[in-house]
Amino acid sequence: MNGRVIGFACLASLLVVPAAAAKERKVENYSATINDFKKIGVVAPFFGNAHGYAVFPNIGKAGLGIGGSHGKGQVYRGGTVIGFTSTSDISIGLQAGGQAYSQVVFFETPEALKKFTDGNFEFAASAEAIAVQAKAQAGTGTEGTSASASSSKTAEKKVANAKYQDGMAVFTMAKGGLMYAATISGQKYSYQPVGGEQPEKKEEGKDQKK
Secondary structure (H helix, E strand, O other), X not given: OHHHHHHHHHHHHHHHHHHHOHHXXXXXXXXXXXXXXXXXXXXXXXXXXXXXXXXXXXXXXXXXXXXXXXXXXXXXXXXXXXXXXXXXXXXXXXXXXXXEEEEEEEEOOHHHHHHHHOOOEEOOOOOOOEEEOOHHHOOOOHHHOOOOOOOOHHHHHHXXXXXXXXXXXXXXXXXXXXXXXXXXXXXXXXXXXXXXXXXXXXXXXXXHHO
16 A cells, blocks of 8 residues: 555656656647647648647657656647646556556637636547547558457447537547557646746737737
8 A cells, every 4th residue: 555655656757757847848840740740631720720729749648557747849820839738547456457548638719718728628538539540551441540450330439429518629539550549537637838937818819919
């Protein structure tokens, strides 16, 4: 029991460190991940109609008894990085193994983007991510979702009906070619604007007038 508590404390500390170090971050080139998502027919239109989006090149999820995930990302508006974000969650239960995946969160409106960047954001329990596959790894099938044995009619239906929920749409792309429906309920996101200063409330209004 003590070992389990100690493990939980260690994992929690690891997830907190990146958020505290957000001020040290610099804008990175995420074009490879963005282009991978743009190659997928169902995802590409969102880059054109979204008010903004957050990209996470690599979210690692692993655990044995005590699990968790963590990943760093950047938030874009108008194709420009406006801030840095990190996501993490901790779960306790019977689990083993791990999974790494990329994730993109689209914001339909200025209000949705503001909700994400105002502070510590957390997806509701009903929130779902749509699993997609890299185009180069897909065989025949709609939007490259039936290339692996793990593809199901349910998964294909979700992809075909991809749309915003509460102003946001989330897509995940597993590393290694297999589809992986990541659980985003409970994921918490921190945010730090470029430059380290919190944006003024009126900034969104200025953008809308442009």
